[in-house]
Amino acid sequence: MKVYDSAHVRTLAVAGHGGSGKTTLVAAALQTAGATPKLGRVEEGSTVTDFDEQEIQRRLSIASAPAFVEWDKSFKINFIDTPGFNQFLHEAEMAMAAAECVLLVVDATSGVQVQTSRVWKFAEQHHLPVIVVVHRADHDHADLAGTLQSLQQSFGRGLCPVQLPLGEGSGFRGVVDLVSMKARSGEKAGADIPAENAEAARMAHEALVELIAEGDDALMEEFFERGTIGLEHLESGLKEELRSRSIFPVLYTSAFTPAGSVEALLDFITQYAPAPGELGEVTGLTSLQNGETVHRAVSDDAPLSLYVWKTLADPFAGRLSYFKVCSGRVKNDDTVTNFSRSSQEKLSHLSVMQGKQALPVTELHAGDIGAVAKLHDTLTGDTLGDRNAPMVYPPAAIPEASIHFAIEARSRSDEDKMGAALHKMLEEDPALHFDRDEQTREFLLGGTGQQHVEIAVARLKQRYNVDVKLKSPKVPYRETIQGKADVQGRHKKQTGGHGQYGDCKIRVEPLPRGSGFEFVNEIFGGAIPKNFIPAVEKGIVESAQRGYLAGFPVVDFRVVLYDGSYHEVDSSEMAFKIAGSLAFKAAMEKARPALLEPVMSVDIEAPQEYTGDLIGDLNGRRGRIIGMDEKGGTAILHAQVPMAEMLTYQSDLTARTQGRGSFHMEMSHYDLVPAAMADRIIAHVRAERGELTQEAV
Numbered sequence: 001m002k003v004y005d006s007a008h009v010r011t012l013a014v015a016g017h018g019g020s021g022k023t024t025l026v027a028a029a030l031q032t033a034g035a036t037p038k039l040g041r042v043e044e045g046s047t048v049t050d051f052d053e054q055e056i057q058r059r060l061s062i063a064s065a066p067a068f069v070e071w072d073k074s075f076k077i078n079f080i081d082t083p084g085f086n087q088f089l090h091e092a093e094m095a096m097a098a099a100e101c102v103l104l105v106v107d108a109t110s111g112v113q114v115q116t117s118r119v120w121k122f123a124e125q126h127h128l129p130v131i132v133v134v135h136r137a138d139h140d141h142a143d144l145a146g147t148l149q150s151l152q153q154s155f156g157r158g159l160c161p162v163q164l165p166l167g168e169g170s171g172f173r174g175v176v177d178l179v180s181m182k183a184r185s186g187e188k189a190g191a192d193i194p195a196e197n198a199e200a201a202r203m204a205h206e207a208l209v210e211l212i213a214e215g216d217d218a219l220m221e222e223f224f225e226r227g228t229i230g231l232e233h234l235e236s237g238l239k240e241e242l243r244s245r246s247i248f249p250v251l252y253t254s255a256f257t258p259a260g261s262v263e264a265l266l267d268f269i270t271q272y273a274p275a276p277g278e279l280g281e282v283t284g285l286t287s288l289q290n291g292e293t294v295h296r297a298v299s300d301d302a303p304l305s306l307y308v309w310k311t312l313a314d315p316f317a318g319r320l321s322y323f324k325v326c327s328g329r330v331k332n333d334d335t336v337t338n339f340s341r342s343s344q345e346k347l348s349h350l351s352v353m354q355g356k357q358a359l360p361v362t363e364l365h366a367g368d369i370g371a372v373a374k375l376h377d378t379l380t381g382d383t384l385g386d387r388n389a390p391m392v393y394p395p396a397a398i399p400e401a402s403i404h405f406a407i408e409a410r411s412r413s414d415e416d417k418m419g420a421a422l423h424k425m426l427e428e429d430p431a432l433h434f435d436r437d438e439q440t441r442e443f444l445l446g447g448t449g450q451q452h453v454e455i456a457v458a459r460l461k462q463r464y465n466v467d468v469k470l471k472s473p474k475v476p477y478r479e480t481i482q483g484k485a486d487v488q489g490r491h492k493k494q495t496g497g498h499g500q501y502g503d504c505k506i507r508v509e510p511l512p513r514g515s516g517f518e519f520v521n522e523i524f525g526g527a528i529p530k531n532f533i534p535a536v537e538k539g540i541v542e543s544a545q546r547g548y549l550a551g552f553p554v555v556d557f558r559v560v561l562y563d564g565s566y567h568e569v570d571s572s573e574m575a576f577k578i579a580g581s582l583a584f585k586a587a588m589e590k591a592r593p594a595l596l597e598p599v600m601s602v603d604i605e606a607p608q609e610y611t612g613d614l615i616g617d618l619n620g621r622r623g624r625i626i627g628m629d630e631k632g633g634t635a636i637l638h639a640q641v642p643m644a645e646m647l648t649y650q651s652d653l654t655a656r657t658q659g660r661g662s663f664h665m666e667m668s669h670y671d672l673v674p675a676a677m678a679d680r681i682i683a684h685v686r687a688e689r690g691e692l693t694q695e696a697v
Contacts, residue, residue: 001352001359004076006276006300006367010269011078011324012131013064013095015122016105017113018084021135021255023047023061025105025262026081028255032262033069035354039255048355049081053462054455062088062455063429064095064310066322066353066369075270078369079103084115086659087449090431093122094380094396098309098324098369100274102130108142108168108252111150114660120155129274130248133265137165138172138254148250155248160211162238162249163264164201166194174259175252178205179234184260212237215246239272243279276367282326284383284391288340294391296327298366303389304328304336309369309396311380313428315463318374322353325370326393328386331363339392340382345375380430401433401446402663403650405453405470408443414467421464425456432456439553440474449650475644476598477681478670479547479554481591484509489583491575501567502575504528504536507560508587513596513670517544518558528564528576535573536561539580548588549595549678550685555670557591559584595678598643601668604653606661608635613656621645640668 014022027040027047040047045056049065061083068078080099082092096102102123106116123130134147144165151159164176166185174185176193181201183191193201212234213223219237222229229237241247251268253261277298284305285291296302310322330336332350337343351358353371364370378384381395409415422434422445432453433446447453453470460466485508493500511518519537528536537559544554564579602623604614608630614637615625623641630636646665653661673681 001361002070002076003361003363004365004368006298006365008075009078009276009365009368010075010101010273011080011099011276011367011369012101012103012269012273013080013082013092013099013128014103014105015082015092015096015119016084017107017110017115018060018086020084020105020107020110020113020116022084022105023050023081024255025133025135025253026067026079028253028262029069029077029079029266030067033071033266035067035069049079051356054458058455060085062091064091065355066371067355068352069266071266072270076368077266077269080369082119084119085451086115086118086654086662087447087452089115089118090399090448092119093126094309096122096126096128097307097393097396098322099128100276100279100367101269102128103269104130104132105135106132106147106151108134108136108144108147109139111143111147112154114658117154127245127279129242129245129279131242131269131273132159132248132250134250134252136254137168137252137261138170138257138259140169142168142172144168144252151250157211158246159248159250160208161204161251162208162268163251164197164204165252166197166259172252172254172257172259172261175261175264176201177264178208179238180231181205184264186258186260189260189263208238209234211247212241215241215244235271239274242272243274282393284393286390286392288392288394291390291392296391298327300329300366302327302366303386303391304330304334305383305385305389305391305393306330306336307393308378308380308382308384311378311427313424315424319378319424319427320358320371320373321375321378322369322371323384325364325366325368327366327391329363329365330370332361336384337387337390338378338382338384339390340395341377343377344387345378345384347372347375349373379427398430399448400664400666401431402448402665403450403453403647404433404444404446404473406442406473407434407445407457407468407470410467410469417464417466418460418468421460421466424464425459429456437473437476439476442473444473445470449654472647475647477550477552477673478596479549479552480556480594480596480672481508481510481554481588482594483590483592485587485590487583487586487590489579489581489586491578491582494570499567499570500572500575500578501570502532502535502564502572502577502579503566504564504576504579504583505562506536506540506580506583506587507562508584508591509558509560510591511556511558513556515556517541517555520558520560522560522562523564528561528566529571532566532571532573532576533561535576536564536580536583539577539582540584542577543581543584548585549593550682551689552595554588554593555596559587595673595681596670597673599640599668599671600643600646600665602637602639602641602646602663602665604637604639604661604663605634606637606653606657608633610657610661611635611637614653614661617652617656621649641665642671 030036031039064082080095166174213219281295305326306323312320334347383392490503623639627638
């Protein structure tokens, strides 16, 4: 594999709404450049970047995947094909950390869609230039003018065509380069503009010239003096304003019609997309803990630093780490420091990835991307580099799980293998969450949506032969008291030898919500020896953990131990522990026990037209709206909703907003369950355990 210097490398994250044709466009670029013998097709499972078994089965991209083409004999173009469906969109944002530019793919039949806007925001947050590709210009239902209008309405007049399409739909036959004012149709490049398109091309060229002139005083002066801008200045001006995000060029392509549009796209990328270093220095910290800011040039001469933007867990080949050479030059068998984990790693078998195929390389220059297998400690988001020049890049933000399922192995054999298999999958997909609820004792698998979790379960079966089933998680209810009680707990048992004797008197009273448990010792005069008092507390605490109404932990109460008695011979720690437990149970009978439920703080973001429907839905879920913000046509609702009502919210929100809504929730507090609902919950829990309800007794 040829090694390319930084000046001849271009790296682009290919992003857009799901189904807009990103994977097909990358496949067309590979075929056009001769990297593949024929055009890969999603429906056939033959594309280079959709190689995972679940991607092939479901015909959609689930994870980011790199591929590259060698173009114009001297350039290497790295494409990172990213998912466009909302549950996997975090992969697109993580891939942008490895790119200098975003190739935003928009379907010519649909225009701007929900995830188009979301990936646009990702590019904005990463300060990346954006090249817009209106794809499927040859589709029967293509509306190129309407698509351009929707782009400009959504993102501003900086969205400017640099090409004029020659026809559309079945009549699409090529493009006009509005910079050079030459046409390209099929294999014929640099042709004169057809007469019927000459006037439209002239007007579009003038609009482009004016927009470029606006961004530079010298170009504006030239424009006023000459009425136009020279070709050389026009090209340099467009390149500069693309880098500064002043202009977002719009191009038109088709993967299936040999109209020369894919060749024109590759030419445009090599000429105008920023090379590594043209966006300025990279910035990091000397350490993640109170480190100083470090700025470093993207240059071969700078100290080495690598950022790991993705990890692939292969059940046979092991862990594969995808990295970006942020500065310096990395060579095969280099030993580097993992600054994120304070360990050493040896980079054996450097490669560049063509989908799932690893092609060996001897070295990689600043700005290029590559991969290395079988690193010991390194995971996604880690920084590697020269130990004498510490520099750490902040890891990408990982989305919180918006849905959880209880996961249960189907057999003892599956249970033995489940933990290790899930650990490997979490290395590959940090947006998966796996933990154990200490109260319900369930293992919980969380993700960005139901499909995300279902795919993880399918991979467990296909890759690691681990069969599991999913079910709704149990809600971690708790119990509390609403009244006071003054009770006695006495344990007295006579046997042949020493007996057992413990006696305590306690007052029990409720505490404010969230206070937990408080134990107060008011024993005076030695009514209970000091060495037995902790046993009383232990008996109460253990009984509170087992619950009273339905087996949920009892919280938010105070116990005051104020009196009792003991026997010189028969008293023991165990006897007083049992006495404390008996006293607790007696107190719960009198202190008006009640059920508590977790209440979540929920932030919901969706277009304003859905606000009324969402508020009505939240009210139906016993939610309480506490505020609303508006931002550019988007409403952000702030509410508090019981967790039990949010277990299926992700899929319901997707259906109500046509996939345009998203939400974030976190634990807020516990609150009382309405009495009628509490009775049903208690009855259900006891029935599961084969117990009778108090009413039945």
